[in-house]
Amino acid sequence: MDTEIEIKFLVSLDITDALPELLQSYQILKHDRRHLANTYYDTADLALRRMDAGLRIRSKNGELEQTIKLAGSQVGGLHQRPEYNAALSSNQPDLSLFPAGIWPSGVDPESLQQALQPLFCTDFMRRRWLLAFEGTEIELALDEGHVQAGERQEPIRELELELVKGDASRLFELAEHLVRSGGLRLGTVSKAQRGYRLAGLSPMPRLHVLEPLALQPPDSCEQVMMALLHQGLRHWQHHEDGWMSTPGIDWLVQLREGASLVHQTLLMFGELVSHRVNSGWIDDLLWLQQQLSWLDRAQMLAHLTADKGHYLRRLDCQKALLAELAEQQAQLPDEQQLRELFHGPRYGRLLLRLTHWLYRQDWRAGLEPNQGTLLAAPVVGLARELLEDSWRTLRQSTLGEPVLGGEQYIQQKGKLRRNLMVGLCFSGLFPEEERLVFRMPWLDILRGIEDLDMLSPLEDVRERLTADDREELDDWLERKRGFLLEALEQSRGQALQLDPYWR
Secondary structure: OEEEEEEEEEEEEOOOOHHHHHOOOOOOEEEEEEEEEEEEEEOOOOOOHHOEEEEEEEEEEEEEEEEEEEOEEEOOEEEEEEEEEEEEEOOOOHHHEEEEEHHHOOHHHHHHHHOOEEEEEEEEEEEEEEEEEOOEEEEEEEEEEEEEEEEEEEEEEEEEEEEEEHHHHHHHHHHHHOOOOOEEEEOOOOOOHHHHHOOOOOOOOOOOOOOOOOOOOOHHHHHHHHHHHHHHHHHHHHHHHHHOOOOOHHHHHHHHHHHHHHHHHHHHHHHHHHHHHHHHHHHHHHHHHHHHOOOOHHHHHHHHHHHHHHHOOOOOOOOHHHHHHHHHHHOOOOOHHHHHOOOOOHHHHHHHHHHHHHHHHHHOOOOOOOHHHHHHHHHHHHHHHHHHHHHHHHHHHHHOOOOOHHEEEEEEEOHHHHHHHHHOOOOOOOOOEEEEEEHHHHHHHHHHHHHHHHHHHHHHHHOOOOHHOOOHHHHHOOOHHHHHHHHHHHHHHHHHOOOOOOO
């Protein structure tokens, strides 16, 4: 058995000519080019897929080899999976050539063998470099071709860095060196996964919101910190992949939620970990959130203009407003700019450094004894402390004042989001019914603030309307704002009277 450790990039530019210069500081032990044709197999009911296993037969240089990759782990763009290989004499899989002990309990490989059928193929040209650097060997492979299922086909353009032997940190160093030129995006989806999707045997990415983790009070602070960081990164990259397939604002909003969870987790556990947490990638994390700061405005404009401006249907000046709002939408980043962002050097560096930090568990480097003790302690104590501190901060903010106006509410939107994120992180530690009773009014308040803020783009265009249209809009805005403020004040009064569930 081999354990495959690799970093995968999806390539948006032709980097073939640039690679020799990029690799000149490495010793090139071997450089070749080969055509690889692969057929992937599974049963009709996807028994291998359910085991998170992938079976293929590869043809290279006239020789046949079957490979099965078993369930492994993935952090960011780093993939680790055990794999078994066996030479074949015919173009048919033979599961008996693999060790009998690899199969999960209850799986009969002979029955599995009888049910196997080809599902899809990949066909690509691989340019390969075997590199050596300070005792570490890395195979770099540039794959260009396609994946095909029936009549459907998708292009393959990937760059893979696989650790042959030595220090995995060198893998990250090479990866970071390569992303500086741009055009690379960390890949989380394998060729096999793409094939299953193309064949209609695996669902395309779907939007989903962050959900509470299943936590237990005895779980240590370190366990929960790691779980939250991995959850945030998975959520982030899942929605990045979704946006790349079908661009839309909702994917980006959830991508930002994943990045926000990573950031919030670092803030909450920052005093418990080594000061190496203050790595350069933290600045890049803040930079990314700034790059996506326009999303709130984009959501507002999308809602206001949806269904040909249905939200504004009662206004005679609807047509003039839609024209002005369309101009605002045209100023937002377009699809090409976002693709450049996701394939850009700084974005790639951020994900690589975060992945490396998680892989090496860098927060443990140079820990003080008291920090190690705190990390090992049950998380429930820290959770109560953080929830209480967040609640105190919220009550002492403008949201705790007797009466609020519209602008005051809008200014508190970010603070309320962060407060609710802290609650989400530790939700699994407390009874669901009590937690929901406390959180639901505050979630309603956040939605109310977002509805209030949605009127802002209309305020911004009023000066460009005729006097009559401006008067009509002002009256409409006043009524809307009054209704929303009344509902917000009522919800806030009730929410401030609730007993916190964590006490």
